[in-house]
Amino acid sequence: MSLLVRIVSVLLALVLFLGGLLAAAEIGLAQLRQPALLVPHRQWAAWLRVQVWESPTTRAVLAAMVLLGLLLVLVALRRGRPRTLALPPREGQTPAGVETHASRRSVERILAASTNRVSGVEGAAVAITRRRARVRASTPTRSEPELPTEVTETVTRELGELGLDRLRPAVSVTGKGRR
Structure with a gap:
């Protein structure tokens, strides 16, 4: 595995881990009817309800996500240096099949x-x-x-x-x- 793939993997894992912790904390606070920690989920939910697929914002976000995903796949598929x-x-030193x-x-x-x-x-x-x-x-x-x-x-x-x-x-x- 190349150094670039390792760095990207660690950073992505760290972002996903911290995002999961934040999501769990936000869900717990919402269940307890407490104010949001970082994410104003009521405002976000209201904003998301009015968004449509034809919206330029929606298309831009989706295109960025697709490009990021393709970039990550290309980085992961890149061959590293041989081990x-x-x-x-x-001749005369190496047996056949070895x-x-x-x-x-x-x-x-x-x-x-x-x-x-x-x-x-x-x-x-x-x-x-x-x-x-x-x-x-x-x-x-x-x-x-x-x-x-x-x-x-x-x-x-x-x-x-x-x-x-x-x-x-x-x-x-x-x-x-x-x-």
């Missing part, structure tokens, strides 16, 4: 370590998506013009050794004085 990456079978997978984080660590071994690279951060391996390398000084090419070649070679050459490397190199 594992399927590795191709190695699938091998590597965790996304371990592949990210492998790529970061190989990027850190490139001369001139001080640190590296890697993020793998379904189609791409994004590598951000940093240097202690201004980066040399050939450094992005070296890092790209290193990452491409490492992906090839892992059998993940379907992932395209996207490399960026930042150094002092450069953002």
Whole structure:
């Protein structure tokens, strides 16, 4: 589950929970013939009774609710980053019918370590998506013009050794004085 879906789910759950508590409190107060806590339900009920389907306000509210619902469905259906990456079978090493997978984080660590071994690279951060391996390398000084090419070649070679050459490397190199 992606971070965006988790945040939206928590916020929506919190709104629904608080709305349910408010509704329960309002219903309890109405049963006890007490004044409303937050929602003036008598005025709202009177206003809702005079509304018709053809009203621009009614149509606008319904259209907004439909759009919000569609937005929530689209956010929920969006695929997140893969947890594992399927590795191709190695001839003579992998028995027939056996699938091998590597965790996304371990592949990210492998790529970061190989990027850190490139001369001139001080640190590296890697993020793998379904189609791409994004590598951000940093240097202690201004980066040399050939450094992005070296890092790209290193990452491409490492992906090839892992059998993940379907992932395209996207490399960026930042150094002092450069953002």
